[in-house]
Amino acid sequence: MAFTFRGRSIGKVGVIGSGQIGPDIALHFTKSLYRLGTQVVVVDIAEEALAKGKGKIFKKIDKGVETGAFKPDGADAMKSNVTFTSDYDQLSGADLVVEAATEDLPLKRRIFRQLEQLVSPQAVMTSNSSHLEPERIFEELAHKERALCTHYFFPAERNPAIEIIPGKDTGQQITDFVMRFYEAIGKMPFKIGSRYGYAVDPIFEGLLLASIQCVDKGLGTTKQVDTVASRCLGLTVGPFTAHNLAGGNPITAHGLSEMTERINPWFRCPDRLKKMVETGQMWETPARKETVEVPPDKEKEITNELLGAYFAMCCDMLDAGIVTTSDLDLLIATALDMKPPFSYMNSTGLDKALELVESFCRKYPGMPVAKSLKERAASGKPWLVEDVVCEKKGDVAVITIRRPKALNALNSKVFEDMTPYLEDIKKDPQIKAVVVTGYGNKAFVAGADIKQMASFTKPEEGAGFARLLQISSSQLENLGKPVVAAMNGLALGGGNELAMCCTARVAPKGIKLFAGQPEVNLGLIPGMGGTQRLPRIVGFEKASEMIRTANPISSDEAFKCGLVNELVDGDVLERAIELAREIAEGKAKPKLIEKGPLSNVPDSLPDIDIGHHSKAIDAIAVESILTGAKMSLDDGLKNEARLFGHCWTTQDNRIGLQTFVEKGAKAKADFVHK
Numbered sequence: 112m113a114f115t116f117r118g119r120s121i122g123k124v125g126v127i128g129s130g131q132i133g134p135d136i137a138l139h140f141t142k143s144l145y146r147l148g149t150q151v152v153v154v155d156i157a158e159e160a161l162a163k164g165k166g167k168i169f170k171k172i173d174k175g176v177e178t179g180a181f182k183p184d185g186a187d188a189m190k191s192n193v194t195f196t197s198d199y200d201q202l203s204g205a206d207l208v209v210e211a212a213t214e215d216l217p218l219k220r221r222i223f224r225q226l227e228q229l230v231s232p233q234a235v236m237t238s239n240s241s242h243l244e245p246e247r248i249f250e251e252l253a254h255k256e257r258a259l260c261t262h263y264f265f266p267a268e269r270n271p272a273i274e275i276i277p278g279k280d281t282g283q284q285i286t287d288f289v290m291r292f293y294e295a296i297g298k299m300p301f302k303i304g305s306r307y308g309y310a311v312d313p314i315f316e317g318l319l320l321a322s323i324q325c326v327d328k329g330l331g332t333t334k335q336v337d338t339v340a341s342r343c344l345g346l347t348v349g350p351f352t353a354h355n356l357a358g359g360n361p362i363t364a365h366g367l368s369e370m371t372e373r374i375n376p377w378f379r380c381p382d383r384l385k386k387m388v389e390t391g392q393m394w395e396t397p398a399r400k401e402t403v404e405v406p407p408d409k410e411k412e413i414t415n416e417l418l419g420a421y422f423a424m425c426c427d428m429l430d431a432g433i434v435t436t437s438d439l440d441l442l443i444a445t446a447l448d449m450k451p452p453f454s455y456m457n458s459t460g461l462d463k464a465l466e467l468v469e470s471f472c473r474k475y476p477g478m479p480v481a482k483s484l485k486e487r488a489a490s491g492k493p494w495l496v497e498d499v500v501c502e503k504k505g506d507v508a509v510i511t512i513r514r515p516k517a518l519n520a521l522n523s524k525v526f527e528d529m530t531p532y533l534e535d536i537k538k539d540p541q542i543k544a545v546v547v548t549g550y551g552n553k554a555f556v557a558g559a560d561i562k563q564m565a566s567f568t569k570p571e572e573g574a575g576f577a578r579l580l581q582i583s584s585s586q587l588e589n590l591g592k593p594v595v596a597a598m599n600g601l602a603l604g605g606g607n608e609l610a611m612c613c614t615a616r617v618a619p620k621g622i623k624l625f626a627g628q629p630e631v632n633l634g635l636i637p638g639m640g641g642t643q644r645l646p647r648i649v650g651f652e653k654a655s656e657m658i659r660t661a662n663p664i665s666s667d668e669a670f671k672c673g674l675v676n677e678l679v680d681g682d683v684l685e686r687a688i689e690l691a692r693e694i695a696e697g698k699a700k701p702k703l704i705e706k707g708p709l710s711n712v713p714d715s716l717p718d719i720d721i722g723h724h725s726k727a728i729d730a731i732a733v734e735s736i737l738t739g740a741k742m743s744l745d746d747g748l749k750n751e752a753r754l755f756g757h758c759w760t761t762q763d764n765r766i767g768l769q770t771f772v773e774k775g776a777k778a779k780a781d782f783v784h785k
């Protein structure tokens with residue numbers, strides 16, 4: 112058995128290097144692929160490194176069993192799925208290889224020369240590097256088209272961010288495959304243009320340089336600057352502490368000196384850092400929980416200096432054209448767990464951000480004031496940081512909802528971001544069809560944003576929100592071009608309702624917890640069309656059961672009851688794109704939803720055990736289903752929005768929403784049936 116994805120069978124993954132990061136990369140592969148039958152092989156020439164790497168990941172797996180993250184039999188299977196060996200020949204037959212050796216160009220080239228003899232010409236070869244451009248690493252390869260760079264972040268088995276850097280010779284299909292493959296195994300891949308250090312490291316290393324500059328100018332000690340940096344940049348630990356923890360001084364010193372030539376002359380290795388590398392010393396940093404006093408005037412100066420550097424570097428990255436605003440914002444927040452730069456500038460105001468950057472660049476003329484920042488500030492508009500990404504795949508536009516921290520939940524901003532894309536698609540004769548999907552491998556869309564709804568106090572606010580979401584999501588239904596939902600994971604509440612606005616729905620086979628209308632858990636009824644479209648698609652009995660009990664269904668059950676049109680093994684997005692094209696060309700004709708009043712409306716719904724749920728909310732749900740079905744879909748939706756708002760007149764609405772906000776999704780609300 113092997114994992115087959117986008118026509119490629121991945122039976123064996125190789126990881127070269129059992130040093131700092133290789134074992135963690137192998138751990139991520141084995142935990143996400145062992146069930147699918149993909150073996151993982153870690154190769155290193157040093158037996159000692161192999162033993163250490165194996166010990167390290169086995170310890171992490173055992174810890175996972177203790178915390179309940181892994182089941183004992185799963186943990187055993189993960190361990191036996193990964194082999195540590197000094198025999199390079201064991202890489203023969205590998206379908207994907209990640210080289211994670213030392214950051215040394217001649218060494219990496221030597222490894223790839225050897226690797227090319229061992230693996231088939233179809234195998235994908237990647238180099239995990241933090242700086243080196245793919246063109247330089249793969250220069251001597253005969254098959255450059257299947258090679259690209261990746262950059263994992265610490266800790267590689269848990270940090271979801273990963274930079275994917277294709278070189279000028281990398282095949283588009285290989286890049287697409289690697290991007291989708293990583294997303295399918297739970298990573299957040301970001302495609303970055305080829306430049307020294309890619310997107311993240313110039314910022315990570317540049318912030319150490321900016322911090323050293325503060326110390327050199329006498330604004331504070333390393334302890335004080337570290338403390339202010341973590342405060343103003345939202346870092347868990349400051350740049351000095353981070354470098355101590357990761358032993359990162361030598362690589363940053365090398366990176367910064369290369370960046371002088373390769374990025375801009377502000378980047379340089381300062382003497383203070385050179386000395387630390389030569390002596391092997393650590394920075395003096397705050398002890399755990401130590402309170403470090405910083406005089407307010409110094410705090411302000413350090414903050415301005417660091418923010419000036421941070422904003423300047425991020426905007427310069429946009430000028431270089433290697434990453435988009437939205438990608439860099441999310442990438443930095445995820446990879447480095449710090450305040451996302453463009454959202455941060457939006458909150459300080461762009462005039463203020465420009466002032467900080469100009470002041471910084473006056474002091475350090477090697478750093479240019481980015482054109483992108485000057486233009487944005489002059490426009491008077493904030494940076495566009497979108498929760499929706501739109502990409503053209505030939506004649507099909509793929510819209511991805513991307514709010515990974517909220518499992519792609521829908522708020523008004525998602526639709527504000529989506530609407531301009533839909534308007535362009537409508538007018539674009541080259542685009543024949545659309546696919547809508549969710550980011551990541553866990554959720555399509557986990558519903559409307561509960562935290563936003565919990566802030567409402569009046570029925571009109573609830574009704575207005577539901578109507579806004581209904582109108583926005585109906586744009587998909589009324590686009591005039593086929594729209595297929597690639598339901599890559601959980602489709603709950605507004606997520607399932609969004610999918611039902613599409614012409615057809617495609618889902619992965621075998622997902623146990625897949626689709627549902629869980630609103631009654633929250634003291635709500637579905638408000639984005641669930642009480643109207645669900646009965647029209649799956650019939651009254653099934654719809655009433657799903658809405659009134661909140662019980663989710665599996666993807667196989669969703670297929671059986673007609674909620675999804677097709678189940679897919681492998682990449683749902685790929686099949687959804689094909690299906691969208693088939694519908695546009697008239698080769699597939701999915702049944703369309705009835706938009707008029709239904710003729711088979713029962714007088715009442717079947718008796719059902721609603722468990723602990725609110726009887727008051729159940730009555731509203733039943734009314735919405737039965738009255739709406741006798742109306743046109745459009746009027747039924749308006750009726751549903753009104754009744755959705757009516758939920759705010761009950762005590763159970765407050766109880767349900769507060770329970771979620773205060774205790775999380777798994778807590779059961781104590782409804783009072785009023």
Ligand code: CAA
Nearest residue numbers: 517518520557558559560561603604605629637638639776
């Ligand atoms: N809105 C806002 N945030 C959401 C969300 C939603 N619909 N669903 C999940 N999240 C957030 C969680 O609050 C959590 O955030 P924090 O890390 O900040 O706490 C994060 O996403 C991850 O969620 P969990 O930790 O709960 O992840 P899990 O894997 O344990 O569970 C889940 C996943 C089963 C989807 C669970 O989160 C869940 O049940 N969510 C609620 C789903 C729901 O009720 N949807 C219907 C919303 S109402 C609606 O859609 C009304 C309408 O018709 C208009």
